Amino acid sequence: MDIRQQLLAAFEVEHREHIDAIRAALAGGADGRPPDWNDIFRRAHSLKGAARAVDLPPVEAVAHRLETLFERIVAADTALDREATRATHLALDRIEAYVADLKTTAAPEMPGDALAALDGRLRPGPLAPAAPQPVEAASAPSEAAPESKPEPPEANPAQSSGAEPAVDSTLALLRVPADAVEALTRATHELTSTLGGEGQVADGLARITRNAGELRRRAEASRERGPLAALARLLRGQGNAEAETALAAVRTELRALEASLAVFARETSDLTRRQAGAASAVESASARVRVQAERLALVPAESVFGGFARFLRETAREQDREVEVSVRGLDLPVDRAMLQTLKDPVLHALRNALSHGAEAPEARRRAGKPAALAITFEVAVRGGRLLIGVSDDGRGPNLAAIEATARARGLLAQGEAADPETLLDLVFAPGFSTASSVDTLSGRGFGLSVVADAVRSLRGSVRLEAREPWGTSLTMSLPLSASRRSVLLVEAGGATFGLPGAGVERLLRLDRAGLGRAMGRAVARIEGAGGAELNLPVIPLAELTGLPVREAATDATHLTALMLRSAGQRFLLAVDRLLDVRTLLVLPAPPIGADGKLFSGTVIQPGDVPALVLDPEGVAARVGETRSSAGTAGASEPPGDAGGTMPKARRSTILVVDDSITTRTLEKGILEAAGYRVVVCVDGQDALDRLRADIETVDLVVADVEMPRLDGFGLLKALRAQDAFARLPVILMTSRGDAEDVARGLDLGADAYLTKQKFDQRQLLDTIGQLL
Known part of the structure; x- marks a missing residue:
C-alpha cells in the first residue's frame, strides 16, 4: 500500500471518530443541557486539518463551514436552531458518504446541498471554501473570505523534515472476498481434525518402543536363565564339545540381537520424543492459524x-x-x-x-x-x-x-x-x-x-x-455463530454434551445419601454466598434430553453435578461424568425439532465427533417446565430458603457507566457471568439520558467517577435530585481512593464507594448482592 493509501486509511478512522463525537455531543444537548461547543469546534477544526493533510478539498470545504458555524455558536454563547442542526447532520452525512466512496472511486463528487445549507445558516456573507493546501506545499490563497481565526494546518513533523510520515502498520488494509475467508476457516478446521490423527501415530511409536524393550529383556532372560541356559548345563555335564561350541555361537547371536534391539528401542524412543515435539509445534501453529482465520470471519457490525x-x-x-x-x-x-x-x-x-x-x-x-x-x-x-x-x-x-x-x-x-x-x-x-x-x-x-x-x-x-x-x-x-468459546464437555445418558463455561457457576460432588426429596424431586442443600443455605433441585441432564438416566453411572455413593444460574433460576444439573474443558468453535445447532430450544450450537471434538452445546437459558426454561409439571411451585418451597430454588423471574438489571471500553467490558463480563442483565453507557450524561428515557427498569448503577461531560459525582447528584431515582442504588468506582473523595461520594448519596486499585470481583458482587 502506498503512502497516500495509508494516509486515507488513517483518515477513515480519524474522520469517523470526529463525526461520531460531534453527533454524540449534539444528541446530548437535546434535553436542554448545552453541548460542549468548544469541543465540537475543535473536532470540526481537526477534521478540516486532517482533510487538508490527505488532500481532500471537498471534505475540507464542508468541515471549514462547520468549524465557522460552531465558532459563531461559541462566540455568541448560543445554540443551534433546528435548521442549523439539520444542516449540520446533512454535512456530516455527506462527508461520511464521500469518504466511503473513496474506496471505489478515485475522485467522488461531493453534492452541493451541504455547502448550500451551511452557507444559508452563515449569512450574511456566505463563506467560500477554505483554500485547499496539498500535503507537501500550500497552494496560493484563494479569493475566499478569510477565516476569523486563521490557523496553520496541523503539520506532520515527519513531513516538515522531508521524511515520509510515520503510519501505523496496523492500518494496512487488504480486500479479501468473503468466500475466501470462509474457505480458509473451513480449511483450518480440517487441518485441526487431520492433526488429531497425530496422537494415534504417537501412540503407535510408543507401543513399538515398549515392544522393542520387552523383546530385548526376553532375549537376555532366555540367554541367562531360560531353556537355553538349562541346555548349556546339560551339555556341559555330557562333555559334548561340539554341542557346547554351537551353543556358544547361539549365545553370541543372542547378544547381537539384544544389542540391535537396544539400538532399535533407543531410536524409536528418540523418534517418539521428536515426533511429540513436532506435533506440539504444528498443533500450536495450527491453533494460531485457526484463531487468525476466525478473526477474519468476525467483523465489526x-x-x-x-x-x-x-x-x-x-x-x-x-x-x-x-x-x-x-x-x-x-x-x-x-x-x-x-x-x-x-x-x-x-x-x-x-x-x-x-x-x-x-x-x-x-x-x-x-x-x-x-x-x-x-x-x-x-x-x-x-x-x-x-x-x-x-x-x-x-x-x-x-x-x-x-x-x-x-x-x-x-x-x-x-x-x-x-x-x-x-x-x-x-x-x-x-x-x-x-x-x-x-x-x-x-x-x-x-x-x-x-x-x-x-x-x-x-x-x-x-x-x-x-x-x-x-x-x-x-x-x-x-x-451467536462461528465463535470460539470455553466449553465444558460432560457425559449424560451415554452421550456427550457441551455447556458454555460462563454458564456454570460451580462443579459439585454430592453425597447421594445426603440428598433430600421434595415434591418427588431430589433436592440438595448447598452453602451459598455469605454462608446462606440453598435448597436446590437436582435435575438429571439425561432426563432433560430424553436419554436413559443412569442412577450410578460412575459412582454408587456420589453424584457429579453442575450448579447453573440462568433466567432467574439456580439449579443443579446431574451428569454421569465430567470429560474436559476446551476452547472450541461453536457452530450453529442443527434443526432438532421441539428440543431445539435446549441447544445453542454444535462443537466438533477430535476425531470429527460432534457434540451438542446446551443453551443455559433453554435448560432453565425446560427445568421450569419439569418443575411445574411436578408441582414444585415456588410457594411450596421449604421456608428459610435463602436463595430459593425459584428466585424472582426477572433478572436484576445493572447499568455500568464508564468511559473506558476496557473497564466497561470487564465489569459487564463479571456481572453477566453472575447472572445479571447489564446495559452500558459511556459517561454520566449518557447514563442520565438513558435513565430518563425509561428504556428499561434499572435496579442498580455502577459508575466511574472520572468521566467526560458528566462525571460520577455529577451523575449521582442529578439522580438524587429526582424522585424517580432518589432511592436507586449507586456504586461509585474510581482510581481515586482519597478520603475526601470517598466522603464526597457518600455525602452525595452513594450506597458504596469502591476503588479500582483494590478491585476484587467478589467484593463487587457481594456489594451488589447486599444492595439488591
Missing part, C-alpha cells in the same frame, strides 16, 4: 450496518421529516455471514420505524415530545445471544388497526379476543400492513415479514412491543 443511520437521515430528508438517529454497539465483532443475512432485515426494521413512528410536528408537541422522531439502533450480546434492537418514540403500535386488518384477512376469527402480544405477533405475517397507501417507505406489508423470515432462518426470534410512555421497540434475538 459497522462493516455492514455502518451506513444505515446516514441512509435513514437521508430518507427522512427526502420525506421532509425530522429524525434523530442514535447508534450503539457497532464495534461489536459478529460473524460476517450472519451480518450479511441480517443486512436487509435490519434496514427494513429501520425503515419501518421511520414510516410508522413518524408523527405530525403538532402531534409531537401536544404529547410533549421533541420535534424530531428519535430512533435508536443497538447491537449487543447478552446471555450468549446476539440482540439487535430498533426502537422509536413515535406513535406506537395501532392495535385497533392491527386487529381490524387481522380480522379482514382471516387471521382472527370474528368474535375471537386477541391480547396485545398476539396482535403484535400477527404483523410479521407476509403482506400484513395497516398503511392506507403505498409509498417509498412502507405499505406493501412485506418489511416485517422479511425480518421474521431471516431471523428464523438463523434460529432466532423477533419480538415487537409497545414502549412506555410511547413508541415501539423491535428486538431480534439470535444465537
Whole structure:
C-alpha cells in the first residue's frame, strides 16, 4: 500500500471518530443541557486539518463551514436552531458518504446541498471554501473570505523534515472476498481434525518402543536363565564339545540381537520424543492459524450496518421529516455471514420505524415530545445471544388497526379476543400492513415479514412491543455463530454434551445419601454466598434430553453435578461424568425439532465427533417446565430458603457507566457471568439520558467517577435530585481512593464507594448482592 493509501486509511478512522463525537455531543444537548461547543469546534477544526493533510478539498470545504458555524455558536454563547442542526447532520452525512466512496472511486463528487445549507445558516456573507493546501506545499490563497481565526494546518513533523510520515502498520488494509475467508476457516478446521490423527501415530511409536524393550529383556532372560541356559548345563555335564561350541555361537547371536534391539528401542524412543515435539509445534501453529482465520470471519457490525443511520437521515430528508438517529454497539465483532443475512432485515426494521413512528410536528408537541422522531439502533450480546434492537418514540403500535386488518384477512376469527402480544405477533405475517397507501417507505406489508423470515432462518426470534410512555421497540434475538468459546464437555445418558463455561457457576460432588426429596424431586442443600443455605433441585441432564438416566453411572455413593444460574433460576444439573474443558468453535445447532430450544450450537471434538452445546437459558426454561409439571411451585418451597430454588423471574438489571471500553467490558463480563442483565453507557450524561428515557427498569448503577461531560459525582447528584431515582442504588468506582473523595461520594448519596486499585470481583458482587 502506498503512502497516500495509508494516509486515507488513517483518515477513515480519524474522520469517523470526529463525526461520531460531534453527533454524540449534539444528541446530548437535546434535553436542554448545552453541548460542549468548544469541543465540537475543535473536532470540526481537526477534521478540516486532517482533510487538508490527505488532500481532500471537498471534505475540507464542508468541515471549514462547520468549524465557522460552531465558532459563531461559541462566540455568541448560543445554540443551534433546528435548521442549523439539520444542516449540520446533512454535512456530516455527506462527508461520511464521500469518504466511503473513496474506496471505489478515485475522485467522488461531493453534492452541493451541504455547502448550500451551511452557507444559508452563515449569512450574511456566505463563506467560500477554505483554500485547499496539498500535503507537501500550500497552494496560493484563494479569493475566499478569510477565516476569523486563521490557523496553520496541523503539520506532520515527519513531513516538515522531508521524511515520509510515520503510519501505523496496523492500518494496512487488504480486500479479501468473503468466500475466501470462509474457505480458509473451513480449511483450518480440517487441518485441526487431520492433526488429531497425530496422537494415534504417537501412540503407535510408543507401543513399538515398549515392544522393542520387552523383546530385548526376553532375549537376555532366555540367554541367562531360560531353556537355553538349562541346555548349556546339560551339555556341559555330557562333555559334548561340539554341542557346547554351537551353543556358544547361539549365545553370541543372542547378544547381537539384544544389542540391535537396544539400538532399535533407543531410536524409536528418540523418534517418539521428536515426533511429540513436532506435533506440539504444528498443533500450536495450527491453533494460531485457526484463531487468525476466525478473526477474519468476525467483523465489526459497522462493516455492514455502518451506513444505515446516514441512509435513514437521508430518507427522512427526502420525506421532509425530522429524525434523530442514535447508534450503539457497532464495534461489536459478529460473524460476517450472519451480518450479511441480517443486512436487509435490519434496514427494513429501520425503515419501518421511520414510516410508522413518524408523527405530525403538532402531534409531537401536544404529547410533549421533541420535534424530531428519535430512533435508536443497538447491537449487543447478552446471555450468549446476539440482540439487535430498533426502537422509536413515535406513535406506537395501532392495535385497533392491527386487529381490524387481522380480522379482514382471516387471521382472527370474528368474535375471537386477541391480547396485545398476539396482535403484535400477527404483523410479521407476509403482506400484513395497516398503511392506507403505498409509498417509498412502507405499505406493501412485506418489511416485517422479511425480518421474521431471516431471523428464523438463523434460529432466532423477533419480538415487537409497545414502549412506555410511547413508541415501539423491535428486538431480534439470535444465537451467536462461528465463535470460539470455553466449553465444558460432560457425559449424560451415554452421550456427550457441551455447556458454555460462563454458564456454570460451580462443579459439585454430592453425597447421594445426603440428598433430600421434595415434591418427588431430589433436592440438595448447598452453602451459598455469605454462608446462606440453598435448597436446590437436582435435575438429571439425561432426563432433560430424553436419554436413559443412569442412577450410578460412575459412582454408587456420589453424584457429579453442575450448579447453573440462568433466567432467574439456580439449579443443579446431574451428569454421569465430567470429560474436559476446551476452547472450541461453536457452530450453529442443527434443526432438532421441539428440543431445539435446549441447544445453542454444535462443537466438533477430535476425531470429527460432534457434540451438542446446551443453551443455559433453554435448560432453565425446560427445568421450569419439569418443575411445574411436578408441582414444585415456588410457594411450596421449604421456608428459610435463602436463595430459593425459584428466585424472582426477572433478572436484576445493572447499568455500568464508564468511559473506558476496557473497564466497561470487564465489569459487564463479571456481572453477566453472575447472572445479571447489564446495559452500558459511556459517561454520566449518557447514563442520565438513558435513565430518563425509561428504556428499561434499572435496579442498580455502577459508575466511574472520572468521566467526560458528566462525571460520577455529577451523575449521582442529578439522580438524587429526582424522585424517580432518589432511592436507586449507586456504586461509585474510581482510581481515586482519597478520603475526601470517598466522603464526597457518600455525602452525595452513594450506597458504596469502591476503588479500582483494590478491585476484587467478589467484593463487587457481594456489594451488589447486599444492595439488591
